[in-house]
Every structure is written in structure tokens, then in C-alpha cells.
Amino acid sequence: MSTSQRQEAPHLESSANTPRARRRPRRDERAPPRKRDWFLGWSWWLKDLLLPAYISETAPILVGGCGRSGTTLLQVILDAHPELCCVNESSIMHLGKLDTSKLANRIDLPIERVREIADSSPRHSQFVERLCNEFAANLDKTRWADKSPRNVRRLPYIFKHFPKARFVHMLRDGRDAACSLRTHPKYKRINGELVEMKTWKRMEDCAQRWQNDVSEGLAWRGHPGYHELRYEDLVSKPEQVLPELFEFIGAPWTPEVLEYHRVEERSQKDPGFQKPLFVSSVSRWRKNMSPADGETFQRIAGPLLESLGYATNDTWTSELKDGNGKPPR
Numbered sequence: 001m002s003t004s005q006r007q008e009a010p011h012l013e014s015s016a017n018t019p020r021a022r023r024r025p026r027r028d029e030r031a032p033p034r035k036r037d038w039f040l041g042w043s044w045w046l047k048d049l050l051l052p053a054y055i056s057e058t059a060p061i062l063v064g065g066c067g068r069s070g071t072t073l074l075q076v077i078l079d080a081h082p083e084l085c086c087v088n089e090s091s092i093m094h095l096g097k098l099d100t101s102k103l104a105n106r107i108d109l110p111i112e113r114v115r116e117i118a119d120s121s122p123r124h125s126q127f128v129e130r131l132c133n134e135f136a137a138n139l140d141k142t143r144w145a146d147k148s149p150r151n152v153r154r155l156p157y158i159f160k161h162f163p164k165a166r167f168v169h170m171l172r173d174g175r176d177a178a179c180s181l182r183t184h185p186k187y188k189r190i191n192g193e194l195v196e197m198k199t200w201k202r203m204e205d206c207a208q209r210w211q212n213d214v215s216e217g218l219a220w221r222g223h224p225g226y227h228e229l230r231y232e233d234l235v236s237k238p239e240q241v242l243p244e245l246f247e248f249i250g251a252p253w254t255p256e257v258l259e260y261h262r263v264e265e266r267s268q269k270d271p272g273f274q275k276p277l278f279v280s281s282v283s284r285w286r287k288n289m290s291p292a293d294g295e296t297f298q299r300i301a302g303p304l305l306e307s308l309g310y311a312t313n314d315t316w317t318s319e320l321k322d323g324n325g326k327p328p329r
Contacts, residue, residue: 033100036115041098044124047094056121056162060132060144061086061249062093064151065170066213074104074170075147076273077242079201080260083251085136086145092132093146093154095124106137125161143251152217155226165225166249169217172231173310174301175285178206182288183328201326203293207300213219214304235277290325291317 048082061078063071063086078086090106091097100118104111114131136144149156151167158165182201187194220226227248233241238258248251261274289297292318298305305311 059164063147069172179288
């Protein structure tokens with residue numbers, strides 16, 4: 001074949017004169033990082049659907065509940081324990097929603113290492129186990145925890161794959177939780193600076209979220225791995241409720257966890273936890289709810305509020321005054 005013919009039809013040239021082609025990368029290997037995460041997450045989901053479950057022997061501590069119910073406060077308390085470390089809102093228990101970039105940031109590991117662990121883990125629960133064990137080892141801690149309010153909706157998965165897990169359901173007066181949800185987040189970090197957001201959500205949405213999330217957790221009452229902790233008790237009588245909590249999770253009680261605000265690294269990272277426990281956020285609804293807000297909350301979540309003992313009937317709405325619950329300016 002002439003040179004001109006080879007140029008016009010290079011596919012006809014003998015393979016003997018060309019080097020052996022390398023293995024073509026799999027589709028997930030060629031994909032951008034976010035797509036790789038998607039492929040891997042859904043492959044784990046399919047394996048869990050079709051194959052026997054991978055059962056972990058680890059005993060993690062999972063914290064969850066409706067947002068704005070004290071889950072972050074409990075996280076920093078656990079972090080202050082000499083044997084424990086707690087991942088902050090990594091969504092790691094949400095099968096099919098892998099985000100290696102977010103995990104690398106939350107667990108303070110190089111993203112290449114997070115992806116290496118993910119790629120070498122045949123199942124999602126194995127990935128969680130390996131990644132969090134490494135997270136704890138890097139901090140010289142013996143046990144890890146994960147705090148995410150949405151963990152309360154992942155309990156079937158958690159107890160199936162981590163049967164030795166201990167789940168702590170944070171409960172709070174739904175009226176206070178709804179008032180806090182309504183204005184959250186108050187700030188957003190932009191270019192390293194906190195910028196006020198002036199968030200103002202509908203009371204209907206906040207009340208419904210509290211109703212849904214709390215109900216998800218209450219369904220597990222009686223399970224040996226389930227424990228309830230009320231925000232109001234945590235801030236008002238920690239010396240009474242925390243020893244009980246640590247006995248439940250299987251960690252030795254130490255009063256030094258109440259000094260969480262003195263941990264320099266924590267104070268710099270979370271300015272809201274630079275002071276000890278306080279009770280000023282209890283019953284904030286009395287000032288933050290308007291009569292219309294109260295009626296809305298009572299209509300959506302009143303029966304649950306009463307069943308938890310936060311109200312005896314619907315007369316609490318008469319305590320609310322016009323002018324409360326105004327959006328930020």
C-alpha cells in the first residue's frame with residue numbers, strides 16, 4: 001500500500017506496525033468527578049438491591065432529628081470526648097448520593113484519598129466503614145459518629161447495615177424548632193466572610209418538616225439502638241442526661257465534654273459554640289410566633305406537640321401577640 005493510500009485509509013494499515021492499544025477506560029473512569037460519583041453511588045444502590053447486604057461490625061454513633069433541634073450542639077459535645085469524633089452533615093448514610101468533594105471537605109481528607117477508598121469499596125456500607133475508620137484514626141480517636149438531621153430518615157438502612165449502631169434522636173419543642181428553621185440559615189460564608197441572608201420561610205413548611213422528621217424517629221421507639229434526647233434537657237440539666245446518653249452509646253462519661261467551647265479549633269470553626277450551654281433559646285416561640293403562625297402550627301402538628309408533652313391542648317395559641325414573627329428587614 002502506498003503512502004498516499006495509507007493516509008487516506010489509515011484503518012487498513014497492518015496492526016503489526018502499530019503499538020498495542022491500551023485498555024480502554026471504563027465509562028465511569030472517563031467521566032468527570034461528579035458523574036463518577038453518580039455512577040458509583042447508583043452501582044452501590046443496585047448491588048444493595050440485588051445482592052445480600054454487607055453487614056458492618058462497627059458500632060457508630062448516629063445523631064439525627066428535625067433540623068434546628070440541637071443536633072449540632074450534641075455533635076460538638078461528642079467531639080470534645082477524648083475517644084470520639086463526629087462527622088458534620090456529610091450525608092454519608094444516603095445511599096445513591098455520593099459527593100466525594102463534599103466528603104473530603106467534611107472529613108478533612110484529600111479528595112484523591114476519598115475517591116481511592118470509594119473506588120476500592122464494593123459496597124456503600126463498606127465505603128462508610130473504611131472512610132470513617134480512617135477519619136477517626138487520623139484524629140487518634142477510637143470511634144466515630146455522624147451528625148446529620150436527615151439521619152432520622154435513614155434508620156432502616158442504618159440498622160440493616162450497621163446493626164450495632166447507636167442512634168440518638170434529638171427532640172425539641174416543635175414551635176421553637178419551627179421558628180429556628182424559618183430563619184435558617186441566617187448567614188452564608190462568601191469569599192471567607194459571613195454575609196447575612198435574611199432567610200424567611202413559610203410556617204407551613206417548617207411545621208410540616210418538624211411533623212415529618214419527628215414522626216420518622218418516633219417509629220423506632222423500643223429499638224435497642226434508639227435513644228431520645230430532648231434539647232431542653234440537654235441545655236438545662238446536662239449533668240443528668242449526658243451520663244445516661246454516654247452509657248447508651250457505650251462510651252465512658254467525662255465532664256470535660258461540657259468544656260466543648262474551650263476547644264480552640266472548634267471555637268474558630270463554629271463561632272456559635274464559643275460559650276457554654278444556655279437556655280435562652282427555650283420557648284423562643286412566645287416572642288417569635290404570631291397568632292397566625294400559632295394557628296398554622298397547631299393545625300399541622302398540634303397533636304404531635306401534645307403527645308410529646310410540650311402542650312396540653314391548643315390554648316397555647318392564645319398567648320401569642322400581634323406583631324410577633326415579623327420577617328427580618
